[in-house]
Amino acid sequence: MRYLLNVLFFLTLLSCETIIEIAPPDYEPKVVVTSHFNPDSIWSVALHQSSSIGIKQDVSKQYALGASMVIMSGSNLVDSLNYVGNGLYKSATFKYPLPKTLYTLTVDIPGQPRLQASSSAPPRTSITDYRIELQGSVVETPIDRVGLYNIWIEFEDVPGTNMYEIGIYRYTAKQVLGGLSVDSVYQRQDSFESLGLGWYCGFQSALEVDVEFRGGPGVSCTRLVVTDRTFSGQKYEWSGTLQLSFSADERQADNEVLLLLTSYSNDYVEYARTLTENQDSGSFFEPISVYSNIDGGLGIFAGYTNTSLILSLSE
Structure with a gap:
């Protein structure tokens, strides 16, 4: 009889279980820039918006559209990049980066702060x-x-x-x-x-x-x-x-x-190193911040x- 009462008490506890749904905190998406450039490929930059962990979103709607994008070397305009779809911007003039040259990427999106980053491709070994x-x-x-x-x-x-x-x-x-x-x-x-x-x-x-x-x-x-x-x-x-x-x-x-x-480049190494550490940290550890050299946003522009x-x- 005592055993039966214990079982009934345990089942009662199970039936009283309450599921509490916790809404994720408000999150303001940021523009993410991704460009790994080298002298063997034409200029190419990907733009998308960051998203909050745990929120299911349509990836096709996370692209940062309507951007004006230029590559500068000092005060000289090197190239303007055009949108080709899927969040990707490419050189319409088929221009290639040069090694040992410091380039600055400038991205202007309506309603967003200006994005800028500078880097160079190392000399050829x-x-x-x-x-x-x-x-x-x-x-x-x-x-x-x-x-x-x-x-x-x-x-x-x-x-x-x-x-x-x-x-x-x-x-x-x-x-x-x-x-x-x-x-x-x-x-x-x-x-x-x-x-x-x-x-x-x-x-x-x-x-x-x-x-x-x-x-x-x-x-x-x-x-x-x-x-x-x-x-x-x-x-x-x-x-x-x-x-x-x-x-x-x-x-x-x-x-x-x-x-x-x-x-x-040093920018590339630091980005790749921290990205790997973040991926290897696992879901039970505090995420490691991934290196970014984008002023006004997130991401990487590195040669x-x-x-x-x-x-x-x-x-």
């Missing part, structure tokens, strides 16, 4: 020497071929404080992306059999002085970066060994890799510069 070597020979299997390749480059540090990233992209053919067949595509290689010492996985680790250099066997890293604090103004070497496999129907199309050596190298895969 010179790759002074390189080689790619097949270790041993390509191994034939019933379904593909497998080869172990060592890549080595030497590049010259440019003046100033710099952050570099190495990206290795394998050229493949007959890919299906999102249900669409394409002739060719470059796929980033993130896993290395071994990696030369001196590189870090991500901007945050590279900026922490006490963190040991990454490298060694079996490295998987989405962003291989290094600062020039240990080799400022000098030449620097990088090496990595990766295993590549090729299917039988790709024999004529997969014989090269693309190497990208990217140098970033970077690529130096590319096509490496042929020998057999």
Whole structure:
């Protein structure tokens, strides 16, 4: 009997549960600017409005429309950007940014404060020497071929404080992306059999002085970066060994890799670092503020510069 009374009391408590809905605080949207510019692409800027967490909104209505947008270099007009849809503004004259040039973006939207930001793309880095070597020979299997390749480059540090990233992209053919067949595509290689010492996985680790250099066997890293604090103004070497496999129907199309050596502006590094920290903080921790250099709004206007190298895969 006592047990039955306890059960009835517990069920009574459950039936008295009250759900209280808490309305989110009032939120005033801000204009967000996004522009990662480089000398290999025409001027392009995306505009949208920020939204409050937990509020479902139609993304198509969050674009900041009706903006007048210009790029200046000092007192000289460089370009005016036109709206092309989906919140994107592009150069109508197909002008490209130049490295080592300070640019100022000015955005005027009716009823909104003026938005401004300044940044530059770093000078292009010179790759002074390189080689790619097949270790041993390509191994034939019933379904593909497998080869172990060592890549080595030497590049010259440019003046100033710099952050570099190495990206290795394998050229493949007959890919299906999102249900669409394409002739060719470059796929980033993130896993290395071994990696030369001196590189870090991500901007945050590279900026922490006490963190040991990454490298060694079996490295998987989405962003291989290094600062020039240990080799400022000098030449620097990088090496990595990766295993590549090729299917039988790709024999004529997969014989090269693309190497990208990217140098970033300080604005870009700080934005990418804090954005990654924010994404990694999780839902149970206080969000980390993402870096912004937009005066009057949110977002980023920052430059970077690529130096590319096509490496042929020998057999």
